[in-house]
Amino acid sequence: MTIAADPYEGPVVLPDDPSFGPGVQIDYPGYRSTRWRAPKDPLVTLPEELHRIDGPVFGNAALEPLDNDLTRQHDGEPLGERILVHGRVLDERGRPIRDALVEVWQANAAGRYRHDVDRHPAPLDPNFSGAGRCLTDGEGRYAFTTIKPGAYPWRNHDNAWRPAHIHFSLFGRLFTERLVTQMYFPGDPLFPFDPILSAVRDPKMRELLVARFDASRTEPEWALAFEWDVIMRATPFES
Amino acid sequence: MSAPTPSQTVGPFYAIGLCRHPDDELDPDGIELAGRLLDGQGEPIWDGVVEVWDAARGLWGRSGTDADGRFRFRVRPDADVLEAFVFARGLLRHQRTRIYLREVDDEVLRGLDPERRSTLLAWTESDRLRFDIRMQGDRATVFFAH
Numbered sequence: 001m002t003i004a005a006d007p008y009e010g011p012v013v014l015p016d017d018p019s020f021g022p023g024v025q026i027d028y029p030g031y032r033s034t035r036w037r038a039p040k041d042p043l044v045t046l047p048e049e050l051h052r053i054d055g056p057v058f059g060n061a062a063l064e065p066l067d068n069d070l071t072r073q074h075d076g077e078p079l080g081e082r083i084l085v086h087g088r089v090l091d092e093r094g095r096p097i098r099d100a101l102v103e104v105w106q107a108n109a110a111g112r113y114r115h116d117v118d119r120h121p122a123p124l125d126p127n128f129s130g131a132g133r134c135l136t137d138g139e140g141r142y143a144f145t146t147i148k149p150g151a152y153p154w155r156n157h158d159n160a161w162r163p164a165h166i167h168f169s170l171f172g173r174l175f176t177e178r179l180v181t182q183m184y185f186p187g188d189p190l191f192p193f194d195p196i197l198s199a200v201r202d203p204k205m206r207e208l209l210v211a212r213f214d215a216s217r218t219e220p221e222w223a224l225a226f227e228w229d230v231i232m233r234a235t236p237f238e239s
Numbered sequence: 240m241s242a243p244t245p246s247q248t249v250g251p252f253y254a255i256g257l258c259r260h261p262d263d264e265l266d267p268d269g270i271e272l273a274g275r276l277l278d279g280q281g282e283p284i285w286d287g288v289v290e291v292w293d294a295a296r297g298l299w300g301r302s303g304t305d306a307d308g309r310f311r312f313r314v315r316p317d318a319d320v321l322e323a324f325v326f327a328r329g330l331l332r333h334q335r336t337r338i339y340l341r342e343v344d345d346e347v348l349r350g351l352d353p354e355r356r357s358t359l360l361a362w363t364e365s366d367r368l369r370f371d372i373r374m375q376g377d378r379a380t381v382f383f384a385h
Contacts, residue, residue: 026330026331031248032329033248033329034329034331036280036375037327038330038374039334039382040375040379041375043382043383043385045384047346050347054294056292093241103256103257105257107252113252113255115252115254115255117251117252118252130255131255131259132256133256167247167249167250167253167256169253169257175292176335176385179244180248180249181247182250196247196248200245206245208242208245209244229244231241231242231244232244233244
């Protein structure tokens with residue numbers, strides 16, 4: 001059996017369509033679950049001041065000591081390739097966003113999530129929960145130690161596989177500076193087959209979701225490193 | 240200006256990362272606000288997340304949906320409106336809506352015809368507030384560009 005390419009060859013919504021956000025076609029037919037869930041009505045425009053309200057602020061009280069090290073949350077060490085994932089959270093003008101809450105979750109090295117609904121017949125790892133959080137520092141920097149997640153199958157189409165990825169959730173300063181996205185690893189052969197990544201129709205925008213291998217931050221005899229910066233979109237009025 | 244990082248779906252397994260701690264009580268002594276998240280066929284969205292923000296009081300909450308698409312919060316009963324985001328598998332970007340706990344005279348509601356406006360109004364059901372979110376269809380909830 002071969003792996004089907006992302007089967008959708010239909011029309012492309014312009015990546016800058018302001019009603020749908022940055023570079024994402026929200027009703028992308030190749031990703032089947034969008035069909036009955038993505039809104040069909042045109043989005044309504046809000047008064048400008050409602051784009052500028054402050055969002056929630058999370059402090060250190062939201063964190064537990066090992067939240068930024070997914071390899072040390074259990075008695076033993078998880079299986080897999082130990083990695084450091086780090087980067088900066090910036091606004092569109094390149095200014096760091098400090099104290100941003102960054103939450104991550106991921107599959108284990110075998111491609112299995114610690115979630116009741118995940119039925120992929122790959123082993124769970126008793127030493128890996130796959131979730132973490134941290135706050136960015138004064139320069140907008142975040143960092144997690146984790147293991148590289150595995151690719152896994154899903155049921156979107158025949159023999160569908162997701163490229164390895166880490167889910168990210170981020171809160172900026174404004175309520176509208178809210179982003180949930182996925183970070184991918186460079187050179188993954190599954191990229192052209194993945195409708196979720198392909199829903200970002202502009203190849204240059206897709207590249208923004210792929211981390212960079214960071215030789216300078218690898219730790220000898222310990223861990224590889226990947227760097228990934230996140231640019232938070234503020235309001236439709238600022239761009 | 241740098242191009243913003245594109246959004247991607249929260250996926251079906253978000254709960255391991257986003258629902259580790261109960262976050263649904265904006266005010267533990269407040270009134271219950273409960274509802275269902277429904278897709279375009281009226282089926283429950285069992286893998287969605289609703290976040291609400293009482294901006295006037297600085298109170299934030301998050302609720303994952305259950306097998307029946309239900310979410311619940313405890314909110315300040317004197318709030319007029321909550322800002323809300325909806326995340327789910329199948330949503331490549333989160334959607335923004337507003338939950339009005341009472342009908343107020345504001346620019347947002349004035350700009351909508353009565354049928355559309357009603358999708359943003361919570362209603363009282365015994366001793367709690369109800370608010371359903373419909374992603375599509377005749378009674379689809381109003382979603383806002385953001």
